[in-house]
Amino acid sequence: MKVISSVKKMQSFSGELRDSGKRIAFVPTMGYFHEGHLQLMKEARKMADSVITSIYVNPTQFGPKEDFSKYPRDFERDHQMAESVGVDVIFYPTDKEMYPAGYQTYVDVEKVTQNLCGLSRPGHFRGVTTVCCKLFNIVKPHVAVFGKKDFQQYVTIRRMVEDLNMDLEIVGVLTIREADGLAMSSRNKYLQKIERPSALTLSKALKLAQKLYAGGERNASVIISKAEKLIAKSPYTLIDYIKICDAETLKDVDTIRRPAVMALAVKVGATRLIDNHVFGEKLEI
Amino acid sequence: MKVISSVKKMQSFSGELRDSGKRIAFVPTMGYFHEGHLQLMKEARKMADSVITSIYVNPTQFGPKEDFSKYPRDFERDHQMAESVGVDVIFYPTDKEMYPAGYQTYVDVEKVTQNLCGLSRPGHFRGVTTVCCKLFNIVKPHVAVFGKKDFQQYVTIRRMVEDLNMDLEIVGVLTIREADGLAMSSRNKYLQKIERPSALTLSKALKLAQKLYAGGERNASVIISKAEKLIAKSPYTLIDYIKICDAETLKDVDTIRRPAVMALAVKVGATRLIDNHVFGEKLEI
Numbered sequence: 001m002k003v004i005s006s007v008k009k010m011q012s013f014s015g016e017l018r019d020s021g022k023r024i025a026f027v028p029t030m031g032y033f034h035e036g037h038l039q040l041m042k043e044a045r046k047m048a049d050s051v052i053t054s055i056y057v058n059p060t061q062f063g064p065k066e067d068f069s070k071y072p073r074d075f076e077r078d079h080q081m082a083e084s085v086g087v088d089v090i091f092y093p094t095d096k097e098m099y100p101a102g103y104q105t106y107v108d109v110e111k112v113t114q115n116l117c118g119l120s121r122p123g124h125f126r127g128v129t130t131v132c133c134k135l136f137n138i139v140k141p142h143v144a145v146f147g148k149k150d151f152q153q154y155v156t157i158r159r160m161v162e163d164l165n166m167d168l169e170i171v172g173v174l175t176i177r178e179a180d181g182l183a184m185s186s187r188n189k190y191l192q193k194i195e196r197p198s199a200l201t202l203s204k205a206l207k208l209a210q211k212l213y214a215g216g217e218r219n220a221s222v223i224i225s226k227a228e229k230l231i232a233k234s235p236y237t238l239i240d241y242i243k244i245c246d247a248e249t250l251k252d253v254d255t256i257r258r259p260a261v262m263a264l265a266v267k268v269g270a271t272r273l274i275d276n277h278v279f280g281e282k283l284e285i
Numbered sequence: 286m287k288v289i290s291s292v293k294k295m296q297s298f299s300g301e302l303r304d305s306g307k308r309i310a311f312v313p314t315m316g317y318f319h320e321g322h323l324q325l326m327k328e329a330r331k332m333a334d335s336v337i338t339s340i341y342v343n344p345t346q347f348g349p350k351e352d353f354s355k356y357p358r359d360f361e362r363d364h365q366m367a368e369s370v371g372v373d374v375i376f377y378p379t380d381k382e383m384y385p386a387g388y389q390t391y392v393d394v395e396k397v398t399q400n401l402c403g404l405s406r407p408g409h410f411r412g413v414t415t416v417c418c419k420l421f422n423i424v425k426p427h428v429a430v431f432g433k434k435d436f437q438q439y440v441t442i443r444r445m446v447e448d449l450n451m452d453l454e455i456v457g458v459l460t461i462r463e464a465d466g467l468a469m470s471s472r473n474k475y476l477q478k479i480e481r482p483s484a485l486t487l488s489k490a491l492k493l494a495q496k497l498y499a500g501g502e503r504n505a506s507v508i509i510s511k512a513e514k515l516i517a518k519s520p521y522t523l524i525d526y527i528k529i530c531d532a533e534t535l536k537d538v539d540t541i542r543r544p545a546v547m548a549l550a551v552k553v554g555a556t557r558l559i560d561n562h563v564f565g566e567k568l569e570i
Binding site: 007011015019021102103104105106107108109110111112129130133134137138140159160163164165166167249 | 292296300304306387388389390391392393394395396397414415418419422423425444445448449450451452534
């Protein structure tokens with residue numbers, strides 16, 4: 001497996017792959033891999049001749065009071081894990097390489113970024129779309145693979161790619177969960193043992209919501225209010241949002257008609273967790 | 286010569302060119318060609334196997350009170366002129382093709398767009414960078430050719446391409462002028478005959494500035510004030526700005542040290558004209 005840190009080298013490496021007719025699948029990440037990341041890489045492996053993953057904790061998507069500096073990092077471990085699932089190249093740039101002096105260009109997806117995490121993390125998605133736009137231009141993939149755990153990110157990237165006519169396919173992969181239902185996330189590392197049962201209320205609320213939906217309930221506020229109660233009664237939890245939105249526009253819906261997603265963000269102790277479920281899709285909890 | 290209107294068709298046509306090892310040069314335009322456009326196409330012709338030009342009057346770069354609807358258009362004439370200089374493909378999309386329902390993504394270059402025309406045309410450069418980003422992704426050029434008559438646009442596009450790691454080269458071509466010195470522009474068509482002498486004050490002011498510079502003058506406000514007098518004494522003129530800026534950052538400078546550009550925007554009757562000169566570069570008036 002190759003590690004490339006220079007933008008120019010990555011670009012010419014990918015350019016040569018493309019010129020020789022190879023298909024490239026790309027998994028952009030912030031590193032500190034868990035089974036969810038590996039699943040994305042395994043999916044990527046099936047779709048292409050070359051699998052490239054990037055490890056880059058992107059400063060522009062963190063707010064000034066967020067966890068950029070303490071975001072977990074472990075390159076050696078990531079390197080081994082990526083190799084174990086057949087990744088061909090890790091793109092591992094520095095901040096200076098990605099945002100050199102004089103940097104001043106940003107990509108904004110205006111509407112789908114307004115609701116949900118956009119409300120509590122201003123500027124977050126602008127950072128995500130900008131870095132993904134850059135990474136796509138550097139890695140030149142035919143297909144890029146994203147986890148649906150970050151559902152709003154997945155919808156936003158799809159929108160950017162379509163709007164800016166980027167010639168690549170975005171594939172979303174269902175959330176991978178721990179045996180107890182907790183959605184895999186690098187931030188789970190922050191959780192104290194005593195907070196774990198509270199962290200499980202997110203997936204339990206989604207399971208309850210899916211059950212209500214399966215039973216015929218289509219009124220969003222009925223479902224939300226039951227989920228809210230389930231989570232709020234657990235200690236250490238502070239609900240940021242629980243919403244049901246159109247799965248494409250991410251606008252709040254009152255009644256579930258078109259494909260809809262239930263999305264939630266909850267602080268459990270000091271750790272902000274997110275999770276979601278598209279009604280009718282598979283939910284293995 | 287081929288005319289392609291569909292984004293998907295253009296993308297696959299260019300993709301095939303690239304796959305077969307052909308080099309693509311691209312000249313994005315809003316049509317209504319003059320000698321300046323043809324010069325860009327001739328330069329493009331020298332650099333590549335295939336020359337693609339786009340004709341698209343991009344609505345997102347016009348302000349609500351600007352001349353979008355009356356901007357001159359003449360596709361048949363453009364078609365003939367492009368053919369005469371060896372263009373291979375005209376990409377000629379509709380608004381619906383470029384900005385379909387639900388469109389919501391924009392590219393912002395934050396700093397170099399603030400001064401000069403950015404002051405009087407809010408949102409203009411955001412429209413320009415967005416449409417160029419889209420066009421680059423659709424046409425997939427190895428090199429794109431821009432006229433330096435729109436100097437701020439040229440600087441902004443270079444900045445976007447560098448910041449977003451777009452793998453293409455931006456080439457700037459010196460302004461082509463009428464015999465009397467007027468910089469070629471599709472908007473010159475709006476000028477009344479009686480306004481022509483006033484329109485010439487822009488290039489005359491640049492010539493005066495270059496002469497002062499050649500004589501050793503480095504104080505920006507001295508040069509600006511003499512240029513101002515020259516233009517203001519002519520009838521029908523209304524100065525929007527006359528500025529001397531760093532040629533890379535486009536920030537105003539007091540003293541000319543690094544490469545600097547004198548840029549001006551003047552309304553002559555109902556027509557807003559712009560022109561510029563980089564001190565020390567060739568100025569054939």
